[in-house]
Amino acid sequence: MFHRKKIVWLLLLPGLAGLLAFYVVPFFGGIYFSLMDGTFANEFVGLANYKRVWQNPMFQLGLKNTWELSLLCAPVIWLLAFLLAGMLKTLRHRATPFRNILLLPYLMPSSAMLLIWTLMFDYGGVVNRMVTAMGFERVLWLEEDALRFPIVLLYIWKNVGFSVVLFASALSAVHPSLYEYASLEGAGWWTQSFRITLPQILPTAFLVFVLAWVNAFKIFKEAYFIGGDYPSTQIYTLQHFMNNKFAKLEYQDVTAAAYMFAVGVMVLFALMYMSKAVRSPSE
Numbered sequence: 001m002f003h004r005k006k007i008v009w010l011l012l013l014p015g016l017a018g019l020l021a022f023y024v025v026p027f028f029g030g031i032y033f034s035l036m037d038g039t040f041a042n043e044f045v046g047l048a049n050y051k052r053v054w055q056n057p058m059f060q061l062g063l064k065n066t067w068e069l070s071l072l073c074a075p076v077i078w079l080l081a082f083l084l085a086g087m088l089k090t091l092r093h094r095a096t097p098f099r100n101i102l103l104l105p106y107l108m109p110s111s112a113m114l115l116i117w118t119l120m121f122d123y124g125g126v127v128n129r130m131v132t133a134m135g136f137e138r139v140l141w142l143e144e145d146a147l148r149f150p151i152v153l154l155y156i157w158k159n160v161g162f163s164v165v166l167f168a169s170a171l172s173a174v175h176p177s178l179y180e181y182a183s184l185e186g187a188g189w190w191t192q193s194f195r196i197t198l199p200q201i202l203p204t205a206f207l208v209f210v211l212a213w214v215n216a217f218k219i220f221k222e223a224y225f226i227g228g229d230y231p232s233t234q235i236y237t238l239q240h241f242m243n244n245k246f247a248k249l250e251y252q253d254v255t256a257a258a259y260m261f262a263v264g265v266m267v268l269f270a271l272m273y274m275s276k277a278v279r280s281p282s283e
Helices: 002-034 048-054 057-107 110-120 126-133 144-171 176-184 189-200 202-216 220-227 238-247 251-277
Strands: none
Touching: 002 251, 048 057, 048 251, 057 144, 057 189, 057 202, 057 238, 057 251, 110 126, 110 144, 110 220, 144 202, 144 220, 176 189, 189 202, 202 251, 220 238, 238 251
């Protein structure tokens, strides 16, 4: 047994070395940079960098937009994926092509998706033609405040397929007799979904929500490709701020902003896990 454990650690060593070199060491090295002044003398300034970044209006704007976009995208992806997975389950063996179609945007290169999206939301694109067909004026979707709508829609379209696959895997483990009994009692699809399905797959549902929320923080790539370094104030995210500071070699501001945001995310997920771990007295 002891020899077998040594072999396991030996096999894990390359992965652990990479994790240490590219994640653990840079994480603590970033803390060091965030506490220094960045000059030639590299003097210790404590939390002065954090205070300066926190008072920066562009940091505040990026932080606000990042939380707003995540709070908007994550629940929509979760709910849409849950409903689509439930619908696909009713198709049984015929659901495979539809599941592949939903997963296709997740596998497509971002550049190809962005090209399709810019063509669709162009001033003379498909979306504006539909808008004019309904009797409304055309909208400059790729400029100013209207840009948030296509960015959010693109992100949901790209990530909902992966969540559907996770939900579909969990739904396959729910025993069909539960639905048969509910049908005999007169329960409809909506009642079965939220009274039977959701309680049965609650751990997976929580995991999907966590992954959707984490992935929602990655919306920067789409916003950057369409809006550039300094996009509309509606889609200026925290990563725009850090990316621009990095380009100016202001590493102290980059690390300070990153760690403040990381603390906020860790506190949020700690609260989520604590609320999930709470059990009723009857349990």
